[in-house]
Amino acid sequence: MAGILVFVEQRNGVVRQASLQAVSEAHRQAGGDVAAVLVGSGIGDAAAGLGAFGAAKVFLADDPNLALYSSEGYGEAVAKAVESAAPDAVFFAGTAMGRDLAPRVAAKLGVGALADVVGLEKDGDQFVARRPVYSGKAFATVDSAGSKPQVISLRPNVFAVEETGGSADVVALDGLSLAIRAVVKELVDTGGGEIDVAEADIIVSGGRGLKGPENFALIRSLAEALGGAVGASRAAVDAGWIPHKHQVGQTGKVVSPSLYIAAGISGAIQHLAGMSSSKIIVAINKDPDAPIFKIADYGIVGDLFDVIPPMVEEVKKLAG
């Protein structure tokens, strides 16, 4: 194979973890033949650092007009890097930006794209990818039917980051026209320092069993003690107890953290679909017949209001 180009996402000059995962996976698949493309403004320092994760070459599009994301500007830069590197595959981290940009770039190149990939294998001169469908109720093994280069977005937190200790040649991408119509005017921080469920390694989710919005404080206290994110079932979101960005499930976010704790969530099929690929699942529910127990690795049959406060204390003891 002729190598892999990885689009690397940065925010304020800091490369995102999901992109390092993508570079590492590219290195595992293609050995030395990995290039990266980094786009932004005033980000030269970040470019050289990618060598340590296996990128032999970094295409750098550094321009004040690229300070904030635009699918057209970033897409032009990536397409230009594809032209130079002529890779067999282009990897994106499946972040909000990656999932937005990958299909736009693919259409620009006139090729297909494989989204939300959780496993990759080589078969001759193309990649065969495994991806969840029906929100994880099934898994499809797919290829691109010969469409090349293969554009592939990788689900975050699935592929491991590996430091290889190499160094990268940085090549400037010049002569971009940057005809940008859709412009990010502003990036408003709505997280308040909270970890986003899509990026979290540990998630504590609450559902209808919480009985009211104020009791999400209980979920939050356990999430904080574990260093995790706060998730929610659709019932809790639809009741207006917590914003939609916390929703896990078929019409929310599909997640696969190493630890998922569901408290007061009975486990509707749409919710199970969104979290069943988590490595360890814990259920806390009063109803011993709740469907969530069927997929739980560990569970407590009991009232979450009695169980969670002592759990928080126990976790704090471990940390202390």
Next chain:
Amino acid sequence: MNCIVCVTSVPDTASVIKIGPDGKNIDETGIKWIVSPYDEYALEEALQLTEAQGGEVTAVTYGPTRSEAALRDCLARGAHKAVHVIGGESTLGDSLTIAKVLAKALEGREYDLVLCGYMGVGTDCGQVGQMLAELLGIPHVANVTTLEVADGSLTAGRDVEGGQEQVGCPLPALITCQKGLNEPRYAALKGIMAAKRKPVDKIEVANLGIDEAGDSTYNVRSLELPPPKSDGTIIQGEDDPAGAAAQLVNLLRSEAKAI
């Protein structure tokens, strides 16, 4: 303000998924087909925009004969026109081919805004809208949860990790719609009756000059159910919740090594 809404029919989200006899597709026996939930936000937004600013809503779908039900649903909720590109049974999940078909179907139609759901529930690709915008040569904003349209341009909010991007662009443009954008209406009986009389413009995909099989960019080799989970360790915690909590945290630490 003319809007085009692209919709697709998908298995009801409450469906139990079984693998079909070919090992590549789902078993469609007993599946209830619905308009993909995110497409409902797209339709609702288009209806609200045209109600406020005038103009027409055209619903477009690409799918087999049964997909006409999705268009009837859109017409019942208030869409003015409908276009059905008949085909698509072999292109499920092939975002590029779907986008090409839709781009062809939109040729010669006037629009200010194209609206799609942010993903088709089931294939879960979330790519058709962005690809369609590129093929149409218009800007797009994906994953939109807030929208304002005025004076030939739009401002849209989209959720990203830990924040919200405010994106502005001139019309014509394309947006893909996420939950939170609006509350989709239900079809009233009057609308359902009126929808039966509204015409649906039917086009065979072959007549658009697209070779579904030959142009394929997505090949499903196999489809499997996730491996079954073995029974978990369930602690009875009604009588001694604090003891159960301590036992659970200990197991997560020492056995599962998850914390």
